[in-house]
Amino acid sequence: MKSTSVRRTAATLMSTVLFVAATANAQESRWYVGGNVGIGNLSSTSLTFSDGSISSSDSVSFDASFAGGATLGYQITDRFSLEGELAYRRNEFGQTELPGLGTFTGGDFASLGFGVSALYRFPIGQSGKLSGYIGPGYVYLQEIDIDFDDAGQQEISFESDDGGFQLKLGGRYDISDRWFIEAGATYFAGGSITMELPAEPSQTIGADYDHWSASIGAGIRF
Numbered sequence: 001m002k003s004t005s006v007r008r009t010a011a012t013l014m015s016t017v018l019f020v021a022a023t024a025n026a027q028e029s030r031w032y033v034g035g036n037v038g039i040g041n042l043s044s045t046s047l048t049f050s051d052g053s054i055s056s057s058d059s060v061s062f063d064a065s066f067a068g069g070a071t072l073g074y075q076i077t078d079r080f081s082l083e084g085e086l087a088y089r090r091n092e093f094g095q096t097e098l099p100g101l102g103t104f105t106g107g108d109f110a111s112l113g114f115g116v117s118a119l120y121r122f123p124i125g126q127s128g129k130l131s132g133y134i135g136p137g138y139v140y141l142q143e144i145d146i147d148f149d150d151a152g153q154q155e156i157s158f159e160s161d162d163g164g165f166q167l168k169l170g171g172r173y174d175i176s177d178r179w180f181i182e183a184g185a186t187y188f189a190g191g192s193i194t195m196e197l198p199a200e201p202s203q204t205i206g207a208d209y210d211h212w213s214a215s216i217g218a219g220i221r222f
Helices: 004-023
Strands: 031-042 045-050 055-060 065-075 080-093 096-098 102-104 106-123 130-150 153-174 179-197 200-221
Touching (some): 031 080, 045 096, 055 096, 065 106, 065 200, 080 200, 102 130, 102 153, 130 200
Antiparallel strands (some): 045 055, 065 080, 096 102, 106 130, 153 179, 179 200
């Protein structure tokens, strides 16, 4: 679990979004919504199993796999925006052996998160249609879980909630006054995460969760 200070930071960021939404000029619509799909890569890590009395570890690497979600943003000025998001990430891994837990033919490490980012936007070129963006954010992982499979069938699953910081960068092209397309990359630093077996919380899996993703998407202003 993350420290209290990190959770306070997330609460502050969320409060900022609510404040901006409440004080926005209703006569000048700067809201936008979008969706994106892409591919994500999860850094190799060691999985550490513990049941309170024994522990075991195995190193795993992950396949690049699906990452995607939806965004809701507010353009504060021409250069700054606040953006909320719903993000799903999933990466598969191969055979792993954890004494005390078992031997498995594969599995997946996945998360569903709600985030907020502060983005700086800047024009690219002279057309006024192309722009770039970069900015930090925080993501609360409402659920993060790791599943272990045997011959394609799920055998056991560990889960938790957690959070971490991210950095987003990319570009946007305005197709019209309302519609746009964009492409971007996101680095999410979840750090060390401990997940529990729901039926027996004394059994845990610990792993690092540092994720890169690249995506394309489209959106509309309203």
